[in-house]
Amino acid sequence: MSVQKENGPQIRISFDSMEAFMSLPIPADGENYDLEEVKRAIDIKGVKAGIDEELIKHMVEDKIYMQERRIAVGQDCVEGSDGYFEFLFNRDFSRAPKILPDGSADYYSMNTISTVAEGDEIAIYHHCTVGKDGFNVKGAPQAAKRVRDLPPLLGKGFTRSEDGDHYTADIAGKIELVQERVMISPIYEIQSDIGVQTGNIDFNGDVVIHGMVKTGMSIKATGSVTIDGIVENASINAGKDIILKSGLMGNSQATLKTKGNLFAKFIEYATLDIRGTINAEVLLNCDVVCGEKLIITGARGSVVGGSIRAISGVEANQIGNDMETKTMVAVGAEVEVYRRMKVLEHKVKSADQAIESINNQIAEIEKKEKANMSVVDRPKSDPRKVALLRMKVKEATTLSQDKEEMAELNDIVSRAEGAQIVVFGNVYPGTTVRIDDIVVNVKDAQQGIKFVKEGDHVHMVKNEDIM
Numbered sequence: 001m002s003v004q005k006e007n008g009p010q011i012r013i014s015f016d017s018m019e020a021f022m023s024l025p026i027p028a029d030g031e032n033y034d035l036e037e038v039k040r041a042i043d044i045k046g047v048k049a050g051i052d053e054e055l056i057k058h059m060v061e062d063k064i065y066m067q068e069r070r071i072a073v074g075q076d077c078v079e080g081s082d083g084y085f086e087f088l089f090n091r092d093f094s095r096a097p098k099i100l101p102d103g104s105a106d107y108y109s110m111n112t113i114s115t116v117a118e119g120d121e122i123a124i125y126h127h128c129t130v131g132k133d134g135f136n137v138k139g140a141p142q143a144a145k146r147v148r149d150l151p152p153l154l155g156k157g158f159t160r161s162e163d164g165d166h167y168t169a170d171i172a173g174k175i176e177l178v179q180e181r182v183m184i185s186p187i188y189e190i191q192s193d194i195g196v197q198t199g200n201i202d203f204n205g206d207v208v209i210h211g212m213v214k215t216g217m218s219i220k221a222t223g224s225v226t227i228d229g230i231v232e233n234a235s236i237n238a239g240k241d242i243i244l245k246s247g248l249m250g251n252s253q254a255t256l257k258t259k260g261n262l263f264a265k266f267i268e269y270a271t272l273d274i275r276g277t278i279n280a281e282v283l284l285n286c287d288v289v290c291g292e293k294l295i296i297t298g299a300r301g302s303v304v305g306g307s308i309r310a311i312s313g314v315e316a317n318q319i320g321n322d323m324e325t326k327t328m329v330a331v332g333a334e335v336e337v338y339r340r341m342k343v344l345e346h347k348v349k350s351a352d353q354a355i356e357s358i359n360n361q362i363a364e365i366e367k368k369e370k371a372n373m374s375v376v377d378r379p380k381s382d383p384r385k386v387a388l389l390r391m392k393v394k395e396a397t398t399l400s401q402d403k404e405e406m407a408e409l410n411d412i413v414s415r416a417e418g419a420q421i422v423v424f425g426n427v428y429p430g431t432t433v434r435i436d437d438i439v440v441n442v443k444d445a446q447q448g449i450k451f452v453k454e455g456d457h458v459h460m461v462k463n464e465d466i467m
Contacts, residue, residue, distance in 0.1 A: 103299020157184025
């Protein structure tokens, strides 16, 4: 005899539908559970997959009552993984020197480039791993995420293997990942000093010099320039960063120019034109133009003498000295920038109007030509039209140049916004500070202050007073 329905199996499905449980109430005297009816009850409840048939049979035949058992369990999906490249060259560079326990900055610890030799393996591709779909006890699928393989590496200076999974350097040089492209470019590495025996250097790529650079030498590179030894009175012009691990003694004639950043142990008596950030421990009697921020690191970090102009701000441990050496530090945008912007705005407006007028005159000439002449009789070129076209080209060229200059000046103003001069240690008399067009002469020694522009004034504020 089967069990009455009202006393039938008690079936419970978990909240996430990944498990189902059953208990069998004690049947009335003379009644027993029928296995097929129990299975139908489970099916009616919606349990369709992952069912433990043996356990259900065991519960019925061995009369296991009033004990909830898990009779079904779903299967979690097994997630796959996308394909990826394992790069075998260093991509984690230090962009600042290590500060040693004595407070000095270790510029030898800086690592800004990675190099490879010809034949080095530079990358291995690992294909995607396809996942496995799962299901719940109701039979609903649990889909694994879709995975994808990546396209082959793009770039230059390397070869892809026949199986497509291994990449090998074709040349020795500098390797870098630039916007998902691997670029291996030539690197000029010199183990000796640079002097009359080597001659000047003019290289399309990166230059690494393990010796010193002697007086009178010139180094030009489209990439970065890294020098281990002392640089004397020399000229260095780089398209990217300049790293002077020992420093520079310029004798008031050395020049450094780069579109990138400058890192140096110290720089003395030199002229600097740096588009990016300057990070050094000592600047002594230098004429500096810095497009971003000047950061003087280390416990002895100081700016003494010379003229410093850094658009985005200055951070230094010390400015000036107790001998009251004249030192000028300026941040922000000079008033001449704003004057020039006004001039350019007027020029751009005038040029736009001139071009519009020329276009109208040309259109009028072409209209009359079309109305008065047949194609056969029409002359090849109207002198007035030719003259107007020449004027248009001239105006358009000037307009393009003015707009380019306007963009550069707007960028300067943007980088100059909120510029401050932060001094962690002492700033001495003899120091002149300028933020934008506001000038302050330091008359008394100060310690731990910020120079901040508020309205038409520059205030000296204790560092802890400003967030």
